Amino acid sequence: MTDVDLGLGVHHTSLSVADLDAQRAWYQRALGLHEVVEEFRxxxxxxxxxxxxxxxGVRLxxxxxxxxxxxxxxxxxxDAANTLGFGHWAVSVxxxxxxxxxxxxAGGAEVWPPADAVEPGARFAYVKDPEGNLIELIQPPTP
Incomplete structure (x- = not known):
């Protein structure tokens, strides 16, 4: 493959859940994902x-x-790195x-409290949603 600019951008992330209604309400309340783009059955x-x-514009x-x-x-x-595949969803805040x-x-579980990241000036933390899915919160360095 050649080095071609594909115009790559993240469109959305998909998360399989046990209880759609409960997880929908939690992500709307806890992460501010209020707009419903589409529903399908x-x-x-x-x-x-x-x-x-x-x-x-973040889509889940x-x-x-x-x-x-x-x-x-x-x-x-x-622990997630012991299993192949996606281990967590990272979002900037x-x-x-x-x-x-x-x-x-809002009911998320504390995994790792806020701390300095490897990137100078950046900080990070980990939480779990009510079903146990890992979410990394990243505060980028101040310009």
Whole structure:
């Protein structure tokens, strides 16, 4: 393959969930993904989806499929790295401490509290949503 600019950008992230309605409400409340971009339903197989968008344009698709199961829950991001595939969803935030506290207050679980990141001036933290999915919060360095 040649070095071609594909115009690559993130369109959305997809997350399989056990309870679409509960997770939808939590992501709307805790992360501000208030806008519903689309909803979809299939009868066979039994699948429901919703795509949520934040005011800044971040999109998250939640998918509920009857009978889906989790192989195992991850304790933290290092534990997630023991399994191949996506381990967490990382989002940037303006104010890490405020975002972390708000997400935990909305029912998210604290995994790693706010700390300095490897990138100078950046900070990060990890939380879990109510179903145990890992979310990394990153506050980029101030320009």
């Amino acid at each position: 299939l009868d066979d197989p039994a699948v429901r989806t919703v795509v949520l968008r934040s005011g800044s 698709e939640l998918i509920e499929r009857a009978g889906a199961s989790r192989n195992r829950a991850y304790a933290d991001p290092l 303006r104010d890490l401490d405020t975002a972390f506290a708000g997400i935990v207050a």
